[in-house]
Amino acid sequence: MFADKDISKFNNIETPFYYYDTDLLQKTLRSCADAAKPYHFHIHYALKANFNSVLLAHIKTIGFGADCVSAGEVRRAVEVGFDHKKIVFAGVGKSDKEINEALDLDIFCFNVESIQELEVLNDLARAKGKTAQVAIRINPNVDAHTHHNITTGLDENKFGINSWDLPECAEMLRICSNLEFIGIHFHIGSQITNLDVYKNLCIRVNEFSAWFEDRGFNVKVLNVGGGLGIDYYNPDHQIPDFEAYFEIFNNFLEVKPNQEVHFELGRALVGQSASLITKALYIKKGKKKNFVVLDAGMTELMRPALYQAYHKIENLSQSKIVNPKSSIVKYDIVGPICESTDCFGKEVEQPETFRGDIFAIRSTGAYGEVMASKYNLRDEIRAVYSTEM
Numbered sequence: 001m002f003a004d005k006d007i008s009k010f011n012n013i014e015t016p017f018y019y020y021d022t023d024l025l026q027k028t029l030r031s032c033a034d035a036a037k038p039y040h041f042h043i044h045y046a047l048k049a050n051f052n053s054v055l056l057a058h059i060k061t062i063g064f065g066a067d068c069v070s071a072g073e074v075r076r077a078v079e080v081g082f083d084h085k086k087i088v089f090a091g092v093g094k095s096d097k098e099i100n101e102a103l104d105l106d107i108f109c110f111n112v113e114s115i116q117e118l119e120v121l122n123d124l125a126r127a128k129g130k131t132a133q134v135a136i137r138i139n140p141n142v143d144a145h146t147h148h149n150i151t152t153g154l155d156e157n158k159f160g161i162n163s164w165d166l167p168e169c170a171e172m173l174r175i176c177s178n179l180e181f182i183g184i185h186f187h188i189g190s191q192i193t194n195l196d197v198y199k200n201l202c203i204r205v206n207e208f209s210a211w212f213e214d215r216g217f218n219v220k221v222l223n224v225g226g227g228l229g230i231d232y233y234n235p236d237h238q239i240p241d242f243e244a245y246f247e248i249f250n251n252f253l254e255v256k257p258n259q260e261v262h263f264e265l266g267r268a269l270v271g272q273s274a275s276l277i278t279k280a281l282y283i284k285k286g287k288k289k290n291f292v293v294l295d296a297g298m299t300e301l302m303r304p305a306l307y308q309a310y311h312k313i314e315n316l317s318q319s320k321i322v323n324p325k326s327s328i329v330k331y332d333i334v335g336p337i338c339e340s341t342d343c344f345g346k347e348v349e350q351p352e353t354f355r356g357d358i359f360a361i362r363s364t365g366a367y368g369e370v371m372a373s374k375y376n377l378r379d380e381i382r383a384v385y386s387t388e389m
């Protein structure tokens with residue numbers, strides 16, 4: 001929900017841009033940290049959701065670690081000031097160059113996703129005279145009940161080591177003298193809203209932890225990944241229920257006194273704290289359809305084109321509060337890009353719209369700015385922060 005003063009300020013800023021509400025970000029981070037504290041859970045922020053340095057500075061200050069998926073993200077986390085001993089590095093395709101860079105930065109842990117990667121990491125660590133700490137990313141075959149494009153923990157997904165390969169993995173760990181096994185890692189998918197899914201994950205984590213312990217491995221870290229979803233339909237219901245989320249892990253994970261539980265949350269921490277602010281360029285009235293053509297498109301926010309993802313769209317200039325007399329029209333809300341999938345919503349009910357109206361595409365703090373592209377040689381998308389306005 002935007003105040004009238006925000007809307008009049010938006011009118012004076014060149015669109016499109018991502019608008020970050022840093023107060024809301026702080027509240028969300030604090031809520032997560034407070035909910036995790038009683039259980040001594042460790043939180044790593046998943047940079048892939050948004051690596052904007054201003055956001056990262058807030059996240060680092062709260063004391064979270066960083067979950068990275070490229071050397072670029074590891075570097076960014078270190079530059080912003082995350083403690084290198086709180087950085088984890090996952091990814092099915094870490095290149096030798098990336099592994100070497102992370103070894104040089106002495107990160108906390110490599111989440112290893114294949115047996116071959118164990119061998120490569122061991123060789124590269126040996127060449128540097130180092131020992132790398134590793135957690136084995138296991139594919140637990142747990143259905144996350146989310147969009148199939150963002151499910152990661154099923155047998156058909158490319159992520160992690162499958163359960164039937166664990167005996168070979170254990171053998172490799174014994175051979176690799178420049179690796180120190182510290183635990184097991186999971187991540188079953190993103191935008192998970194059915195929390196029961198996490199009970200199933202906990203059961204699998206308990207089984208795999210026992211499997212390694214039975215074979216003489218000391219499982220110090222249980223990393224259960226991230227994936228907690230946000231309510232895209234109610235962007236003003238802004239802070240996810242971190243208490244309910246952590247309570248499930250507290251109730252269903254069997255944690256031994258020497259074990260630590262780690263999380264890698266992305267979307268839930270940053271998703272609601274941004275909106276893409278964009279302007280209506282043209283209104284096209286057709287026989288079958290009415291179109292609003294915005295000055296932002298799939299190049300600025302890719303999620304609707306990529307996953308048919310829903311984002312609430314609000315015409316701030318004609319909202320009921322601003323103009324209580326406006327009539328409701330159904331529009332396809334599209335961008336300027338030369339692709340038919342460049343559409344933010346079809347048949348969306350909006351107040352009658354005029355050229356120059358300011359729109360907010362809500363809940364775009366996660367996987368928004370960072371997934372922007374230069375396709376059509378578009379200008380780089382800018383960011384504006386509530387504290388600057």
Ligand SMILES: Cc1ncc(COP(=O)(O)O)c(C=O)c1O
Binds near residue numbers: 048152189190266366
């Ligand atoms: C390994 C890993 N950890 C953490 C995350 C963060 O996910 P989310 O933003 O859904 O919390 C992802 C992305 O899905 C991931 O691939």
Ligand SMILES: N[C@@H](CCCC[NH3+])C(=O)O
Binds near residue numbers: 152191303
């Ligand atoms: N990029 C996705 C989520 C993928 C998470 C990374 N494994 C989204 O926009 O929802």
